[in-house]
Amino acid sequence: MSDVRVRFAPSPTGYLHIGSARTALFNYLYARHTGGKFLLRIEDTDLARSTEESTNSILEGLKWLGFAPDEEIVFQSNNADKHRAAAMKLLEDGKAYRDFTPKAEPSDANVKDAIKERARAQGGDKNMRDNEYRDLSKDESDARAASGEPFAIRLKVPDAGKTSFEDQVYGPQERDYAETEDLVLLRSDGHPLYNLAVVCDDIEMQITHVIRGQDHLTNTHKQILIYEALGVTPPTFAHLPLIMAPNKGKLSKRKHGEVVSMTTYRDAGFIAAAFRNFLALLGWSAGEEREIYSLDELVEEFSLDGIHRSNAVFNFTEGDPRKWTDDKAIWMNAEYIRTMPLGELIPFVKPELNAAKLWRDEYEDDDKEWFENTINLIRQRFFTLKDFSSQGRAYFSEDFDFDAAAVEKNLKKFPDLKTWLPELATRFEVEFGDALQKPAREQGRNTQHSNKTFTEENIETVVKAFTEEKGTKLGVIMNGARTLLTGVAVGPSMLSVFETIGLERTLMRLRSQMAWNQSNET
RNA sequence: GUCCGGUUCGUCUAGGGGUUAGGACACCGCCCUUUCACGGCGGCAACACGGGUUCAAAUCCCGUACCGGAUACCA
Numbered sequence: 016m017s018d019v020r021v022r023f024a025p026s027p028t029g030y031l032h033i034g035s036a037r038t039a040l041f042n043y044l045y046a047r048h049t050g051g052k053f054l055l056r057i058e059d060t061d062l063a064r065s066t067e068e069s070t071n072s073i074l075e076g077l078k079w080l081g082f083a084p085d086e087e088i089v090f091q092s093n094n095a096d097k098h099r100a101a102a103m104k105l106l107e108d109g110k111a112y113r114d115f116t117p118k119a120e121p122s123d124a125n126v127k128d129a130i131k132e133r134a135r136a137q138g139g140d141k142n143m144r145d146n147e148y149r150d151l152s153k154d155e156s157d158a159r160a161a162s163g164e165p166f167a168i169r170l171k172v173p174d175a176g177k178t179s180f181e182d183q184v185y186g187p188q189e190r191d192y193a194e195t196e197d198l199v200l201l202r203s204d205g206h207p208l209y210n211l212a213v214v215c216d217d218i219e220m221q222i223t224h225v226i227r228g229q230d231h232l233t234n235t236h237k238q239i240l241i242y243e244a245l246g247v248t249p250p251t252f253a254h255l256p257l258i259m260a261p262n263k264g265k266l267s268k269r270k271h272g273e274v275v276s277m278t279t280y281r282d283a284g285f286i287a288a289a290f291r292n293f294l295a296l297l298g299w300s301a302g303e304e305r306e307i308y309s310l311d312e313l314v315e316e317f318s319l320d321g322i323h324r325s326n327a328v329f330n331f332t333e334g335d336p337r338k339w340t341d342d343k344a345i346w347m348n349a350e351y352i353r354t355m356p357l358g359e360l361i362p363f364v365k366p367e368l369n370a371a372k373l374w375r376d377e378y379e380d381d382d383k384e385w386f387e388n389t390i391n392l393i394r395q396r397f398f399t400l401k402d403f404s405s406q407g408r409a410y411f412s413e414d415f416d417f418d419a420a421a422v423e424k425n426l427k428k429f430p431d432l433k434t435w436l437p438e439l440a441t442r443f444e445v446e447f448g449d450a451l452q453k454p455a456r457e458q459g460r461n462t463q464h465s466n467k468t469f470t471e472e473n474i475e476t477v478v479k480a481f482t483e484e485k486g487t488k489l490g491v492i493m494n495g496a497r498t499l500l501t502g503v504a505v506g507p508s509m510l511s512v513f514e515t516i517g518l519e520r521t522l523m524r525l526r527s528q529m530a531w532n533q534s535n536e537t
Numbered sequence: 538g539u540c541c542g543g544u545u546c547g548u549c550u551a552g553g554g555g556u557u558a559g560g561a562c563a564c565c566g567c568c569c570u571u572u573c574a575c576g577g578c579g580g581c582a583a584c585a586c587g588g589g590u591u592c593a594a595a596u597c598c599c600g601u602a603c604c605g606g607a608u609a610c611c612a
Contacts, residue, residue, distance in 0.1 A: 026612045061611055118610055126609075134608045139539035141608095167610050185542070194540055194608090202610040209612050232541065233607045256543080256605095263604060293549095296561090300550060304560040323543095323550085326605060330548045330563090337574095343549060343562045353575075395575045425572075478571090493571035505573035 019051025021224045023082070024091075024213070026058040027069035029268055031076030031277040033329060034228060034258045037294045041255060042226050043082045044295070044317040054220055055084035059092045060212050076277030080287050081310070089220060091212050098207030098215050101245065102168045102200045110244040111200055113156045113166040114148045118203050143196040144174065168201040170240060178236040178243075183253035183319040185229075190236040198237050210234060214241040222250050226319075229254040229326075253319050256298045257326045266329060274331055274340050284399030285344075286363060289351035293344045297327045307350065349398040357391055364390055364403050371404035373411040389515050392507050409501040410515065413523075417530040421504035425494040426530060431485070432495040433531055439481055439492065440525035443469070446477050447518050469518040471510040478510075500524050 023039040025031070031039075046053035055077070059065040077083075105111035148156070149171065160166060172192050179189045200211040207215075213234075217225065225235075235252055242249040260266045266275050273279040280290050292308055300323070301308075301316040308316065332338040338345075352360065368374040378386035393407045409415040426432055447469045467473040482489045493509040500516050513521055 024612095028612075058612060064611075114610085116610095126611075130609055130611095131607095135538045137538075137608095141539080169610090188541080190540075196608085199610045204610080206610080208610070213612090228606090229542070230606055231612095234612090236541095254542090259605075261548085265605090296549065298549095302551065304551065306549095306561055325543050327550090328548060338563085341548080341562085346562055349574085396573070398574080421572090482571095488571080490571040497572065503573095507573090507575080509571060 017050045019046060019049040019223050020054060020221050021046050021051065021226055022054040022056050022089075022217070022220060022222050023077075023084075024056040024058050024216075024227070025073050026061065026064075027066060027073060028061065028064040029069055030072040032266075032268070033275045033277065033294070034266065035073075036076060036080060036277050037258060037297060038227060038255060039077060039080065039082050040291060040294050041299065041317075041322070044313055045224065045226060045319065046085070047314040048317045051223070052085040053082065054086050054089070054222070056089040056091060056216060056220065058209070058212070059090055060095070060207060060209060062092070062206075065092075072276075072278060076281075079277065079281045080291055089216065091216055094212070094216055094219070095207055097219065098212050099201060099205065101215050102207065102211060105170065105200065105244050106168055108244075109153075109171070111168050111170050112146075112149055112151065112197075113160055114146060114169045114197075114199070115159060115164055115166045116146070116148065118165070118167070143172070143193060146197055149197065165203040167199045167203045169197040169199050170237075170244060172197050172240055178239045180235065180239060180249065180252055182232075182235075183224075183251060184256075184322045185232070185254055185324055188232070188235070190233070192240075195236055195240065198240075200241075210237050210241060214238050214245070214247075217250060218242075218245070218247055224251045224253060226253045227255065229257055253322070256323050258297060259326050259328050261328060261330050261332070263326070263328060271333075274329075280340075280344075283340075284367065284401035285348050286351045286355075286400070288355075289348040290344065292351075293341070293347045296343075297329070298323050306347070345398055352397050352400070353394050357387055360394065361387070361390060363400055367400045367403050368411060371408070373404055373408065375411075385515075392511055392515055395507060396505060406503055406506075409503075413520070415502045417498065417502045417533055418504060419533070421498045421502070422530050422533055425498040425504060429487075429491050429495060431487070432491070433528075435485055435487075435492065436495055436499060437526045439478070439496065440522045442477060442481055443474075443518060443525075444522055447473070469514060469521075471508075471514050474510050474513045496525060499527065499530055502530075 021042045023035075023042045025035050025039075043053050045051070057070055057073075059070070102111060106113065146169065148166075149169075172195055175192060177189050177191045178195070179187065182188050198210060199208055201207055232254055235254070239249050258266055260271055264270075268275060281287070288310065291310065291313070292306075295308065295313050295317075296306065299317070299321050301321055329341055330343075331340045365374060365378075368378075375382070377383075389410050390403070393403070393410060397403065397406065404411075446467055448466060478492060479489065482492050485492075494504070497506060497509050497512065498504065500512055500521060506512060516524070
């Protein structure tokens with residue numbers, strides 16, 4: 016057990032963003048790797064924008080990812096009194112001053128742009144120390160405050176010198192005091208501001224390492240100023256490169272919608288372990304040619320040294336259902352689905368089938384073996400958990416749709432199949448009929464049967480003979496049957512499909528004219 | 538504008554003085570096969586640019602360009 020204490024400190028102004036999720040991951044990994052503590056602090060000091068809904072959404076996202084904090088969650092707004100006290104102390108010590116400048120009216124334009132415009136207009140000549148109240152005498156300041164005049168409290172940044180720190184990712188960082196304005200600590204309505212709150216809380220929570228987005232780099236200099244004024248040694252800082260949109264611009268909810276929200280991935284059938292794995296590789300590398308890491312392996316391998324300095328692009332194509340999110344994330348998820356131990360996968364499949372009303376309790380009981388074999392068979396070509404209830408629907412229900420393209424390509428193109436397939440059903444019935452009363456899997460145990468069992472090898476023999484009789488190609492029969500049996504054009508070997516679907520359902524589906532009657536529309 | 542940071546295949550990245558610049562995803566081709574989004578094999582594809590330093594630069598230094606971040610009584 017080390018004394019490392021890190022925190023993930025999201026502000027509840029939206030759902031858990033993919034970038035925040037990665038920050039949480041890196042903090043979590045660092046804590047586990049060092050044997051330290053991973054803490055969670057909700058930075059809800061912006062009363063106007065913070066919502067409980069956001070807090071819940073963030074908590075949900077973290078829960079899904081599996082990052083439970085080691086201590087009670089800290090809500091920053093609960094500490095406002097302490098923040099105010101710290102500001103007052105700095106005022107007492109002469110490290111801060113009252114600014115009686117009337118609060119500027121918020122611009123009606125986009126705040127961010129307005130700030131940027133103003134900054135541009137001021138250029139590089141702006142004097143950060145030109146506040147007329149900076150050197151107001153204590154007596155006058157006290158008097159004006161006593162008279163009820165509103166004031167903000169600003170940090171009195173020293174005239175000469177510079178802040179510096181050793182960033183664990185970006186290396187040595189320096190910033191001249193002249194570049195930093197006398198930042199506001201306390202608003203004129205008494206509300207503590209971000210930088211003050213963060214410093215106070217990090218001190219109180221005894222945070223040793225601050226691991227956060229690179230967009231906080233300049234805040235860090237401001238915060239160091241506060242640490243210095245407070246006479247406290249700052250923690251170690253490690254800034255993370257940012258995750259950008261495909262055009263290398265900012266990844267935002269407004270512009271990019273749900274692709275950036277963690278809950279989207281949960282709801283889209285992603286496995287948390289796979290998404291974590293994907294996230295870990297965005298901006299970090301163990302320096303080896305490996306892609307798949309379990310959580311334990313990530314914890315083992317993780318180090319601040321492996322974090323990059325350049326931003327990463329989260330790649331996706333809006334409007335393309337096949338590439339709605341990053342290719343690698345989809346691949347990673349598929350990889351997990353097809354390779355993880357079946358026993359670990361099934362607990363994820365069950366709720367999915369349940370939600371689609373496809374679950375039957377027998378799958379854990381009498382039909383357990385069949386169910387496991389089926390899942391194992393169909394997972395090979397699946398990308399998400401959703402596929403089990405959509406593409407895999409025909410394995411669990413009679414009520415499934417026929418893909419129009421599959422019907423067109425595999426059935427209607429060969430009109431003979433309209434009679435051939437029902438004929439094949441009859442052939443199956445003749446060859447395997449005695450087995451009808453029992454599931455295919457149990458037939459092997461019954462040596463009394465004179466008929467052949469409905470298993471791959473036997474099915475192959477029958478279908479091949481049937482194909483020859485009809486003078487057609489095996490593929491025509493197989494693909495036609497595939498469409499009728501599963502509703503789709505892709506899937507595992509048809510012989511496995513026949514066996515898995517079972518004789519009874521196979522006969523019924525081969526004889527059904529439903530697909531044939533379906534119109535060409537979609 | 539100013540300050541800060543970054544730049545290796547389309548994307549994620551390895552490599553940090555001498556490599557045929559490696560891997561993964563995506564894409565393309567071939568194979569397997571009854572289809573396929575599984576699998577196998579292969580291919581396409583990158584050191585932003587210009588100067589230095591050096592016997593030797595993707596790697597070190599400087600500059601340029603481009604990209605990003607910050608710049609608030611937001612977080």
